[in-house]
Amino acid sequence: MTNTLLMDRRRLLQGAGYISLAFSIPAIDALAQAPAGDKPRLPGDLNSVRKIGAWIQINADKTVTLLIGKVELGQGILTAVAQICADELDIDWKQLKVVSGDTALVPNEGVTAGSFSMPNCGPAVRQASAEARKIMLDLAAEKLKVPADKLTVKDGIVSAPGAGSVSYWDLAVGQALEREATGAVKPKAPKDYRYVGKDVPRLDIPAKMLGEEIFVHELRPKGMLYGQVTRPPTYKAKLASLDSSAVEKMPGVVKVVRSGSFLGVIAEREEQANAAAQALFNAAKWDIEKDLPGNDGMQDWLMKTKPARIIETKKQPRAGGDPAVKTMEATYYRPYHMHASIGTSAAVATMGADGVMTIQTHSQSVFETAEAIAKMLGLEVSKVRCQHVQGSGCYGHNMADDAAADAALLAAAMPGKPIRLQYTREGEHRWEPYGSAMVMKAKAGLDKDGNVLDWDLHLWSTPHGTRPNKNPGNLLSARYLEKPFAMPTPQNNGGPNFAADRNAIALYDFPGHNVLTHFITDMPLRVSSTRGLGAYANVFAIESFIDELAVAAGVDPVQYRLRFMKDERARDVIVKAAELFGWDKWKKREGRGRGIGFAKYKNIAGYCAVALEVEVNKRNGRIRVLRAAAAADSGHIVSPDGVRNQIEGGLIQSLSWTLKEEVKFDDTGVTSQDWASYPILTFNEVPSIEVALIDRPGAPFLGTGEASQGPTGAALANAAFDAVGVRFRRLPLTPDRVKAGLGA
Amino acid sequence: MTAFKLNQKDVRTDAPATSPLLFVLANDLGVNGVKYGCGKSQCGACTVIVDGEPVRSCQTALSAVAGRSVVTLEGLREGGKPSKLQQAFIDEQAAQCGFCAAGMIMQAQALLDRNPQPTESDVRTSLNGNLCRCGAHNRIVRAVLRAAREA
Known part of the structure; x- marks a missing residue:
């Protein structure tokens, strides 16, 4: 299955014995069908791509192909939707092939991000599969001359008692699935599922453990050359002059590509391309600006810079009642974070003789990136095809799209030659779009018992969304070309509580509750969507502050939270995490502390609470996390191990952010350029983790991929406070900062 | 040459x-x-x-x-089949993106070749220079210990 991702359309249509006519029109055309006003609302992304055949094809070789627009990022989405499809279609799991993220083949499901894949793709696949099964049953009923409700299906064989059987593969002729879904077919009851809710092994894992071709970095088309780019020394530097003649004579160098301040090189070997790119940098003269606030100046910068917008994310003044008897206030800071993928971003691009630029990419947004690249190159949108091939985990908008664009820029300069490009570590660390630094100021008015009467959260942030979004100005290199594309001004789109203000509205019921977002569009450092957007910082602030209020009120932090939490499912995960941790039996010891944090991601996705225990070494300021317990409710669970993996992984990544990570920069540029200058958590620092899942069969699928980050950060700071009695409000909690806090 | x-x-x-x-x-x-x-x-x-x-x-x-x-x-494959260590990584689903997996498995194999019955602490120390960003660390440790147990 390793190269299903590179399946071409001809093979999909004919080579595999394809017999439905789903692609008598290109899939891409099916996407244009906007649902007319009188059509029923269909589940998830099926509402926008309504044709069943755009999602499911029944093949003559006794297989079924599932086509989805969402892509595998290591989160296990292909496996989860395959479970759903196999169950609803009543086929054996092994009979299913999944094709994803090829702009020429699959339904456009937008960006794979925001924990939206299970909520949007999952229900679409479920409904399309259920309707495909119904179509097969109706065809079988006609053929076997038995009422459809007397038929049973197993592994694609439809049987009638005493009247024989017929298979899907016999039935699926012509345009059987070439119709729009109706929404009238009811999916199965959870109890009838064979795969959903079970731990099935992930489809992509064996290849990764055995060294089979699966990553974009491993593609080696015949005649391939290697590309690399040379970035300026700083964001706004301009190329003043360059004599590239010596570089052009370096071993293996095939071509130096220059356009404005964009520099790239094509060579016969990867190390030659990298060496030539470095030599180009050394040979170039740049005009450099010095205008960055530096990492230590960033908190002040955020508070002083004029916001483009001040958004009333929530406005709920308290109606009457007594005035507060006490007010508490605290300010929290989150620095810039990197996505910091272990593999640097890569892509392969080929300018074909047919004028089509084909790009293998690990982009999260193949359709929108393809369009942005087309506009950058001056090509028609239909002349750029992106095919998703897996890359290193991205955790949001890293440089995957930039790599696709850069490979395409180089490939355009050398038509007919596939160009593979993988950034250097420094190239990725210094140029990726970081998660924005943020300041959160919390304020509470309290009654005589320490209960919240008025709650205010004010936040300051630069943007969280600069994805390609069909606009070349969002592709890094496009801004440096001879005819540069201007970066569009980023928006804080998605409604309240979605981007910078994601999770800024606490789920607690407070009588007065106001949230104000200062959205700053100036960007000292390049920023974009990083796992959770504003949620990590906002939850860190909210869950730290409520802990401060609980302590001030002399109330147990778990009980204090429950006082204000009406949402039953939220209460359940808080209580479950506390139970799993052994909160009530826990005994205080010198230097040790416990902390808890909670959030319902985006207030619409997965619920998660995290409790953990730390030990703080007062001598050297090191915080050691001893163990963690998490409880999660992701609605109806398709893959229990998949949910556990996401909760655990998010927890560990958040510990890394919270304990260690801060992008360092001076007045000219980023100085965090490798793993020594931007360290992340290592094996010896990872605690044991227990995860309890609360399943809700029949309830909607809730996204899980970003659920545990916010709660973990706050739980850690709360545990550190519990251990040493000092509140740490500025991230990360490095030994130096802890020692400073302790006055040591 | x-x-x-x-x-x-x-x-x-x-x-x-x-x-x-x-x-x-x-x-x-x-x-x-x-x-x-x-x-x-x-x-x-x-x-x-x-x-x-x-x-x-x-x-x-x-x-x-x-x-x-x-x-x-x-x-590492043995007779075309996954080795015990590779199989243990598959059985423990010891990955998210899996980009670090090749290096992890090779580092762990070198450990097992030298110390067939490592403790959890041995495994963590041996793998401490191998970075994982997805947070699959504990699964990876379990996989190595499982391979040692089943060897």
Whole structure:
């Protein structure tokens, strides 16, 4: 299955014995069908791509192909939707092939991000599969001359008692699935599922453990050359002059590509391309600006810079009642974070003789990136095809799209030659779009018992969304070309509580509750969507502050939270995490502390609470996390191990952010350029983790991929406070900062 | 021309002797089980075993393995089947993206070759120089311990 991702359309249509006519029109055309006003609302992304055949094809070789627009990022989405499809279609799991993220083949499901894949793709696949099964049953009923409700299906064989059987593969002729879904077919009851809710092994894992071709970095088309780019020394530097003649004579160098301040090189070997790119940098003269606030100046910068917008994310003044008897206030800071993928971003691009630029990419947004690249190159949108091939985990908008664009820029300069490009570590660390630094100021008015009467959260942030979004100005290199594309001004789109203000509205019921977002569009450092957007910082602030209020009120932090939490499912995960941790039996010891944090991601996705225990070494300021317990409710669970993996992984990544990570920069540029200058958590620092899942069969699928980050950060700071009695409000909690806090 | 043993087979390559072993393996010899992560021996994604020792192939010149034996992820298979360690990684679902997995498995194999019954602490210490960003650490540790147990 390793190269299903590179399946071409001809093979999909004919080579595999394809017999439905789903692609008598290109899939891409099916996407244009906007649902007319009188059509029923269909589940998830099926509402926008309504044709069943755009999602499911029944093949003559006794297989079924599932086509989805969402892509595998290591989160296990292909496996989860395959479970759903196999169950609803009543086929054996092994009979299913999944094709994803090829702009020429699959339904456009937008960006794979925001924990939206299970909520949007999952229900679409479920409904399309259920309707495909119904179509097969109706065809079988006609053929076997038995009422459809007397038929049973197993592994694609439809049987009638005493009247024989017929298979899907016999039935699926012509345009059987070439119709729009109706929404009238009811999916199965959870109890009838064979795969959903079970731990099935992930489809992509064996290849990764055995060294089979699966990553974009491993593609080696015949005649391939290697590309690399040379970035300026700083964001706004301009190329003043360059004599590239010596570089052009370096071993293996095939071509130096220059356009404005964009520099790239094509060579016969990867190390030659990298060496030539470095030599180009050394040979170039740049005009450099010095205008960055530096990492230590960033908190002040955020508070002083004029916001483009001040958004009333929530406005709920308290109606009457007594005035507060006490007010508490605290300010929290989150620095810039990197996505910091272990593999640097890569892509392969080929300018074909047919004028089509084909790009293998690990982009999260193949359709929108393809369009942005087309506009950058001056090509028609239909002349750029992106095919998703897996890359290193991205955790949001890293440089995957930039790599696709850069490979395409180089490939355009050398038509007919596939160009593979993988950034250097420094190239990725210094140029990726970081998660924005943020300041959160919390304020509470309290009654005589320490209960919240008025709650205010004010936040300051630069943007969280600069994805390609069909606009070349969002592709890094496009801004440096001879005819540069201007970066569009980023928006804080998605409604309240979605981007910078994601999770800024606490789920607690407070009588007065106001949230104000200062959205700053100036960007000292390049920023974009990083796992959770504003949620990590906002939850860190909210869950730290409520802990401060609980302590001030002399109330147990778990009980204090429950006082204000009406949402039953939220209460359940808080209580479950506390139970799993052994909160009530826990005994205080010198230097040790416990902390808890909670959030319902985006207030619409997965619920998660995290409790953990730390030990703080007062001598050297090191915080050691001893163990963690998490409880999660992701609605109806398709893959229990998949949910556990996401909760655990998010927890560990958040510990890394919270304990260690801060992008360092001076007045000219980023100085965090490798793993020594931007360290992340290592094996010896990872605690044991227990995860309890609360399943809700029949309830909607809730996204899980970003659920545990916010709660973990706050739980850690709360545990550190519990251990040493000092509140740490500025991230990360490095030994130096802890020692400073302790006055040591 | 440089000759060495790759996964028990003799190979020869006319790649420049100064080229990083990583790029020779990945680009000249078609090996998938080595990954470029940092080029500085900081992440472990490129780990291979040279004459029994785990080595970061990104900072090893091709000339350094002349006449020696190099084992990559592909070479661990036993009779075409996943090795015990590979199978344990599959059974424990010890990955999210899996980009670090090749280096993890090679580093762990070198540990098991030297110490067939490691403690959890041995495993963590041995893998401490291999970075994972997805947070699959505990699964990876479980997989190595499982392979040791089932060996």
